[in-house]
Amino acid sequence: xxxxxxxxxxxxxxxxxxxxxxxxxxxxxxxxxxxxxxxxxxxxxxxxxxxxxxxxxxxxxxxxxxxxxxxxxxxxxxxxxxxxxxxxxxxxxxxxxxxxxxxxxxxxxxxxxxxxxxxxxxxxxxxxxxxxxxxxxxxxxxxxxxxxxxxxxxxxxxxxxxxxxxxxxxxxxxxxxxxxxxxxxxxxxxxxxxxxxxxxxxxxxxxxxxxxxxxxxxxxxxxxxxxxxxxxxxxxxxxxxxxxxxxxxxxxxxxxxxxxxxxxxxxxxxxxxxxxxxxxxxxxxxxxxxxxxx
Amino acid sequence: xxxxxxxxxxxxxxxxxxxxxxxxxxxxxxxxxxxxxxxxxxxxxxxxxxxxxxxxxxxxxxxxxxxxxxxxxxxxxxxxxxxxxxxxxxxxxxxxxxxxxxxxxxxxxxxxxxxxxxxxxxxxxxxxxxxxxxxxxxxxxxxxxxxxxxxxxxxxxxxxxxxxxxxxxxxxxxxxxxxxxxxxxxxxxxxxxxxxxxxxxxxxxxxxxxxxxxxxxxxxxxxxxxxxxxxxxxxxxxxxxxxxxxxxxxxxxxxxxxxxxxxxxxxxxxxxxxxxxxxxxxxxxxxxxxxxxxxxxxxxxxxxxxxxxxxxxxxxxx
Numbered sequence: 001x002x003x004x005x006x007x008x009x010x011x012x013x014x015x016x017x018x019x020x021x022x023x024x025x026x027x028x029x030x031x032x033x034x035x036x037x038x039x040x041x042x043x044x045x046x047x048x049x050x051x052x053x054x055x056x057x058x059x060x061x062x063x064x065x066x067x068x069x070x071x072x073x074x075x076x077x078x079x080x081x082x083x084x085x086x087x088x089x090x091x092x093x094x095x096x097x098x099x100x101x102x103x104x105x106x107x108x109x110x111x112x113x114x115x116x117x118x119x120x121x122x123x124x125x126x127x128x129x130x131x132x133x134x135x136x137x138x139x140x141x142x143x144x145x146x147x148x149x150x151x152x153x154x155x156x157x158x159x160x161x162x163x164x165x166x167x168x169x170x171x172x173x174x175x176x177x178x179x180x181x182x183x184x185x186x187x188x189x190x191x192x193x194x195x196x197x198x199x200x201x202x203x204x205x206x207x208x209x210x211x212x213x214x215x216x217x218x219x220x221x222x223x224x225x226x227x228x229x230x231x232x233x234x235x236x237x238x239x240x241x242x243x244x245x246x247x248x249x250x251x252x253x254x255x256x257x258x259x260x261x262x263x264x265x266x267x268x269x270x271x272x273x274x275x276x277x278x279x280x281x282x283x284x285x286x287x288x289x290x291x292x293x294x
Numbered sequence: 295x296x297x298x299x300x301x302x303x304x305x306x307x308x309x310x311x312x313x314x315x316x317x318x319x320x321x322x323x324x325x326x327x328x329x330x331x332x333x334x335x336x337x338x339x340x341x342x343x344x345x346x347x348x349x350x351x352x353x354x355x356x357x358x359x360x361x362x363x364x365x366x367x368x369x370x371x372x373x374x375x376x377x378x379x380x381x382x383x384x385x386x387x388x389x390x391x392x393x394x395x396x397x398x399x400x401x402x403x404x405x406x407x408x409x410x411x412x413x414x415x416x417x418x419x420x421x422x423x424x425x426x427x428x429x430x431x432x433x434x435x436x437x438x439x440x441x442x443x444x445x446x447x448x449x450x451x452x453x454x455x456x457x458x459x460x461x462x463x464x465x466x467x468x469x470x471x472x473x474x475x476x477x478x479x480x481x482x483x484x485x486x487x488x489x490x491x492x493x494x495x496x497x498x499x500x501x502x503x504x505x506x507x508x509x510x511x512x513x514x515x516x517x518x519x520x521x522x523x524x525x526x527x528x529x530x531x532x533x534x535x536x537x538x539x540x541x542x543x544x545x546x547x548x549x550x551x552x553x554x555x556x557x558x559x560x561x562x563x564x565x566x567x568x569x570x571x572x573x574x575x576x577x578x579x580x581x582x583x584x585x586x587x588x589x590x591x592x593x594x595x596x597x598x599x600x601x602x603x604x605x606x607x608x609x610x611x612x
Contacts, residue, residue, distance in 0.1 A: 032413050033420075039410065040427035043485070047430060049453065050442045065456025112339035121332035127340055134347040136595065138546055140567045141587045144357060144364070144574045145350035165346045168339035198331045227435035229549040234575055245437040249553050252441055259445055266438040277433040281426060284433075288490065289497035292535060 047270070054078065054263035061259045077260030078268075086239050087265060090247035095272075097162045097243060098225040104167040105221045106214050112168070113176020114202060117183070128177065135170045139230065147234055161235040162243065166225060172217055175291055179213040180206075216287035219280035226273050244269045358584035364574060368581050375585035385586060387561050388569040391476055395547060395565065398480045399487075400540045404533060406484070407491025412525070414492070415499045425493070432489035440553025443482045444469065469555050472562035479563050483550055487543060491536050498532040499525070538598055545594045566590045 053061060055073045060066070081087050115121070116128045146165060147156065155161040183206070191205045207214070232246040242250070248265050277284060358375055362368030379385045410428060414421055431439065446453050447468040455465040468478050502524065510520045548567045551557060557564035557572070564572075566586065573583030 032416070032418055036410075036413050036418075036424050040424050043427045043489070044430055046439075046442055046446060046485075047434070049446065050438075053445065062451060064451055065460055066451060066453050068453065068456075108339045108342070111335045115332050115335035119328070119332035119335065121329045121336070124332075124336075127336065130348075131340060131343050134343055136542075136598065137347050137351055138542070138567075138587075138591060138594065140546060140548075140570050141354055141584075141591045142347060142350035143570075144580050144584050144587070145353035146346065147364070147574075148353070148357075148580075149350065168342040170343050170347075173339050173343065198335075202335070223433055227437070227549075229435065229437045229552065230571075233552065234571075245435055245549075248441060249437050252444070252553060259451075262441055263445070266441050269438045270434045273433055273435065274430065277429070278426065281422070281429075284429075285425070285493055288493050292494050292497070292532070 050263055050266055050270075054260060054267045056260060058258070058260055074260070077262075077264035080258075081261045081264045081268075085251065085261070086242070086247060087244070087251075087268070089240055090242045090244045091268065093159060093241060094226060094243040094245070097159055098222055100163045101166040101225040102218050102221045104163075105169060105172045106218050108168040109172030109217060110176045110207065110210065110214060111202070112173045113178075114180050114206060116173070116177040117180035118185075118188070119198075128173075131170050131173050135174075143231070143234055150235060156235055157237045157241055159241060162228075162232055165231065166228075169221070171291065172221060175217055175220075175287060176213065178290060179210065183210070212283065212286075215280060216283040216290070219276060219284045220287040222276050223273055223284070226276075354584045355588060357581055358588050360581040361579075362581040362584075363578045364580040365578070371581070375582045376589070378582065379586055379589065384561055384564065384569060385566075388564045388566045391563060392544065392547075392565045394476055395480055395483070396541060396544045398477070399484060399544055400537050403484050403488040403491055403540060404536055407488045407536070408495050408529065408533075410488075410492045411495035411499055412521075414496055425496075428489040428492045430489070431486045434486075436486060436549030437553050439482070439486055440550045443550075444554045447478060469563075470559055472559050475555055475559060475563045479550065479554065482554070483547065486550070487540075491540075494532060494536060495529060498529045502528045534602070538601055541594070541597060541601065545590065 049068075052068075052070045053066075054077055055075065056067065056070045057074045057076060060071065060074075112131075116124060150156045150161045150164070155164070187205050187209060188201050191201045196204065227245060228243070229245040229249060232243045233249065236242055236246060239247070239250075244265075248262070248269060251265065252262055357368075359370055359372060360368035361371050361375075414424060418424075445451075447455075449455065449465070449467055449470045452468070454468070459465055467474055469475050506524060507520065510524055515523070546567055547565050548571065551563060551565065551568050555563045557568045567590070570583050570587045570590065573586060574580045
């Protein structure tokens with residue numbers, strides 16, 4: 001694509017040079033749509049093809065060249081996936097793991113964020129800096145010892161091993177800290193004066209007002225937890241404890257050419273995260289932008 | 295966000311929450327109770343985050359000095375693992391591939407991200423729809439996307455080769471061709487990630503004061519000069535951030551590989567992370583894997599620090 005997006009399109013012919021205020025937006029919107037529409041279609045096209053492929057038959061998918069649009073709707077892939085594989089089990093595991101992680105992070109990270117932003121205590125700055133600095137440690141470095149720790153605790157190959165390392169996260173703490181730094185002080189002060197305890201203030205006054213930030217944290221955490229592949233691949237060794245991602249990744253190796261089933265699996269794996277994203281889109285974007293601007 | 299930032303600045307100045315009326319001997323006890331209360335809020339997350347990072351980090355170093363096979367502790371071997379990796383062709387191949395990924399991924403994903411963000415930056419109908427389209431690949435899992443792309447780019451049955459032959463072009467090897475695989479993989483990776491750059495750039499562009507843009511256009515600056523002299527300098531810190539973030543993403547690049555090429559063919563797409571994973575969990579040479587991981591960590595930390603210092607000083611990053 002050309003690197004001249006802001007530049008080239010001339011102002012609409014006709015009206016003489018507009019006053020300064022209008023100039024800033026002089027590009028014709030239709031020119032932008034002309035560039036954006038095909039680009040955005042290109043972004044989602046593979047997913048549409050995934051959906052199409054999931055309702056084709058094995059024979060259709062093993063033909064070359066493969067059909068671009070499904071000639072009909074054939075649900076064999078879905079039927080086989082749901083009836084003959086562990087996919088339903090994997091799906092349930094993913095739901096359990098992701099929801100547990102979200103619940104824990106929303107509570108623990110908002111507590112920590114509140115403390116780091118609003119309470120004064122010894123070691124506050126150093127601790128926060130340390131927590132944030134851990135984001136520079138790649139998980140690949142810590143994964144082998146983490147595996148050994150959970151092995152020692154006899155938690156390898158359980159869902160607990162998937163949940164425990166994600167109970168809190170540096171990103172979550174950081175997001176909530178920057179949120180609470182911008183949080184109006186008056187409410188808590190009023191509640192304190194009325195004799196509310198610290199915990200009372202937090203749970204009855206602060207959290208209800210912080211709902212939008214909690215939602216943002218929940219959406220972003222869910223998306224990361226649901227999509228994780230590396231750790232489940234390491235920590236889980238038996239089929240029935242896989243998450244959907246790990247299940248699919250190994251499924252492919254065993255059912256090499258069974259593309260309708262695999263595509264049905266990818267569709268069903270993508271749908272939950274897409275729903276969460278579309279419902280919480282605004283919050284998700286806020287959380288991403290907030291993580292950067294702090 | 296900017297109004298809130300002001301409050302935050304002000305908020306930071308306010309003296310610590312007094313935590314009750316100041317009064318004689320009760321003050322000290324009061325303070326201690328406040329400290330305890332604060333730590334009971336901050337403690338759990340801090341313990342979990344630091345516990346799951348610093349502890350394994352130290353352990354990983356100790357491990358890298360052993361010949362552990364992942365099950366047993368192994369014998370101490372000093373720095374032998376580090377000496378071995380200096381002569382390990384796969385290790386060097388994985389570094390070359392990772393650098394190739396970085397070199398292609400960062401410039402392309404930054405430029406594409408900025409270009410799309412600029413297109414979206416004016417009031418435009420359907421902005422929510424467009425933004426969602428660009429974010430969908432970022433949000434969907436790399437595992438699913440890898441499976442999908444392995445299918446789409448399949449040499450014998452894939453739809454891309456189908457389209458190529460239909461239009462009379464020669465079919466390509468793509469992921470099966472050692473000379474193409476890394477480029478194809480990088481392209482797929484850019485597709486999955488650059489929506490993030492769009493969102494971040496868009497947020498940065500919206501912070502550029504409208505008056506600045508207007509003043510420039512009154513002064514007769516054309517679109518290119520506005521871009522060069524106003525947009526680029528304004529988003530420079532964000533570009534730097536995105537470059538560092540992209541670097542971290544590249545260094546941790548794993549999921550897509552696992553569901554597409556698994557590092558092949560003939561190691562043409564193996565990255566350092568993938569190699570670490572193989573060493574520890576496929577070949578059960580955890581000690582050696584830890585040494586490779588540590589080298590990756592040291593190298594990336596150095597790259598990030600140099601990038602931050604150098605990039606900030608020279609300001610050459612977009």
